[in-house]
Amino acid sequence: MGLELFNTLILLLLVVAALIALRVKDLLTASVVFAVYSFLMCLLWAEMGAVDVAFTEATVGAGISTVVMIATIFNLKRKSSD
Amino acid sequence: MKKLSLIPVLLVGALLIYAAEDFPEWGSPSAPASASPLSSHFISNTGVDTEVPNMVTAVLADYRGFDTMFETVVVFIAGMAVLAILKNSSGPNSKKKIFHIETEPDIIVTNTVRLLIPVIQIFAFYVLAHGHVSPGGGFQGGVVMGASFIMIALSWDLDTALARFPVERCTVVAGLGIILYGGIGLLSMFLGGEFLDYAELANIFPVSREMARYHAMLGVEIGVGLTVTAIMFSLYANLSTEGRLKGGL
Numbered sequence: 001m002g003l004e005l006f007n008t009l010i011l012l013l014l015v016v017a018a019l020i021a022l023r024v025k026d027l028l029t030a031s032v033v034f035a036v037y038s039f040l041m042c043l044l045w046a047e048m049g050a051v052d053v054a055f056t057e058a059t060v061g062a063g064i065s066t067v068v069m070i071a072t073i074f075n076l077k078r079k080s081s082d
Numbered sequence: 083m084k085k086l087s088l089i090p091v092l093l094v095g096a097l098l099i100y101a102a103e104d105f106p107e108w109g110s111p112s113a114p115a116s117a118s119p120l121s122s123h124f125i126s127n128t129g130v131d132t133e134v135p136n137m138v139t140a141v142l143a144d145y146r147g148f149d150t151m152f153e154t155v156v157v158f159i160a161g162m163a164v165l166a167i168l169k170n171s172s173g174p175n176s177k178k179k180i181f182h183i184e185t186e187p188d189i190i191v192t193n194t195v196r197l198l199i200p201v202i203q204i205f206a207f208y209v210l211a212h213g214h215v216s217p218g219g220g221f222q223g224g225v226v227m228g229a230s231f232i233m234i235a236l237s238w239d240l241d242t243a244l245a246r247f248p249v250e251r252c253t254v255v256a257g258l259g260i261i262l263y264g265g266i267g268l269l270s271m272f273l274g275g276e277f278l279d280y281a282e283l284a285n286i287f288p289v290s291r292e293m294a295r296y297h298a299m300l301g302v303e304i305g306v307g308l309t310v311t312a313i314m315f316s317l318y319a320n321l322s323t324e325g326r327l328k329g330g331l
Contacts, residue, residue, distance in 0.1 A: 048108070051217040052138045055209075059225040064314055067232055071322035 006047065014040050025079055031069040038062040132295040134214045142219065143299040147278040151263050154220075154306050158256050161313035165253070168325025187238045195237040202230040210307045211300065220303035224310025231315040240319060240327070249327060252316035259309030266301050 017037040021030045038061030045054035106113035115121060124141055134140040142150050210223030235243035267278040275282035280298030281291040289297065319327055 052136075052219070055217050055222050056225075059222050059229070063229055064225050064232075064318075067229070067236075068317060068321055071318055074322060075324050 003047070007044070010040050010044050010047075014044075027073045027076065027079070028070065031066055031073065034069070035062045035066040038065070131292065132299070133292045134296055134299065136214055136216065138217070139213045139219050139299065139303075143302050144278075144280060144295055147267070147280075147302065150302070150306065151260075151267065151278070154260055154263060154309050157313050158260055158309055161256060161316055162253075164317055164320050165249075165325075168320045171325055191237045195233055199230050199233065202233070203227060206230065206307075206311075210303055213303055214296065214299060220306025221310055223303070224307040225314055227307065227311040228314030228318075231311075232318045235318065235322075240323065243315075244319060244327065247312075247315055249316050249319055252312040252319075256309045256312040256316075259305040259307070259312070262305035262308065263302050266298055266305070270298070 014037060017033055017040060021033040021037060024030050024033065038057055042054045042057040042062060045051075045057060111117070124137060124145070128134060128137045128140045132140050132144055134144075206223045206227035208223075209218035209226060210220060213219035213223070231243055231247050234246065266280070266283075270279045270282045271277045273282040273285050280295040282294075283289075283298055284291045284294035287294060287297070
C-alpha cells in the first residue's frame with residue numbers, strides 16, 4: 001500500500017512537471033523543471049530495482065544534460081516565442 | 083491550429099492507454115522479459131562464467147560488449163560533431179557579443195568547490211572501479227568525472243578549467259578510451275578467441291579464465307570512462323561559448 005501511494009504520487013508529479021516544462025515561457029525555468037522530471041524518473045527506477053538505470057538517469061539526465069541545456073540557453077534568448 | 087493538433091494527441095494518448103491494458107503485471111514471472119530463456123541463462127551463468135556479482139555490468143561489458151563499444155563510439159561522434167559544427171560557426175568578425183566577466187570568482191563558492199572536487203573525483207573512480215559489485219560503471223563514473231571539471235568552470239571560469247583539461251587533450255583522451263576498448267577486444271581476438279572474447283586473455287595473464295573476464299571488464303569500463311569524461315567536458319566548453327572557448331558562463 002505504501003509503495004503504491006509512493007508510485008502514484010511520483011507519477012502524478014511527473015505529469016505535473018512535464019506539463020510545466022512544456023507550458024512555461026522562460027527556457028531556464030523549463031530546463032530546471034526538466035531536471036526535476038529526470039530526478040522523479042530516477043526515484044521511480046530506483047524503487048523498481050533498476051539501480052543502474054536510476055544512477056545513469058541521476059548523473060546524465062538530472063546532472064549533465066541540465067548543465068548543457070543551461071549553457072546553451074546562455075547563448076540564446078531566454079524567452080521562448082510560443 | 084492548437085485546437086486541431088489536440089485531436090491527434092488525444093487519439094494517440096487514448097491508444098497508448100488502451101495498449102497499456104495488455105501489459106503484464108509488474109514483476110510478474112510470466113512477463114516476456116522474465117519468461118525468456120535468455121534472462122534465466124544470465125541469472126544462472128553470470129556468476130559462474132565471470133565471477134561478477136553485478137549482473138548488469140556483466141551483461142553490459144561482456145555478453146553485450148559489442149553493443150557497449152559502439153555506444154561509446156556514438157558518444158565520441160556526438161562530441162566530435164558538436165566540435166566540428168561550432169568550430170566555424172562564429173568567426174573572428176562575428177557580430178555576437180562576448181560576455182566578459184569582470185568580477186573575481188566568489189571566495190565562498192571557490193573554497194567550497196575546492197573541498198568538494200577531490201571527493202567528487204574519488205567518488206567517480208569508486209563508481210568506475212566498483213561497477214562490478216555495486217551499481218555503476220564506465221558511463222556513470224565518466225559523467226561524474228566530467229561534472230567535476232564542469233564545476234571548476236562554473237565556479238572559477240572556463241579558462242581555469244581549460245588550463246587543467248584543454249580541449250585538444252579532450253579529443254586525445256576520448257580517442258584513447260575507444261582505442262583501449264577496441265584494443266582489449268582485438269587482443270583477445272589475436273589470442274585465439276573472437277572479438278571481445280575476454281576469456282582468452284587468461285593465456286597471457288596469470289589469472290583463471292573467469293577472472294580474465296572479470297578484469298577485462300574493468301579495462302573496458304576505464305575506456306568508456308575516459309571517453310565519456312572527455313566528451314562531457316568538451317561538450318560543455320563548446321556549447322557554453324559557441325565554440326570560442328573564451329568567456330562563457
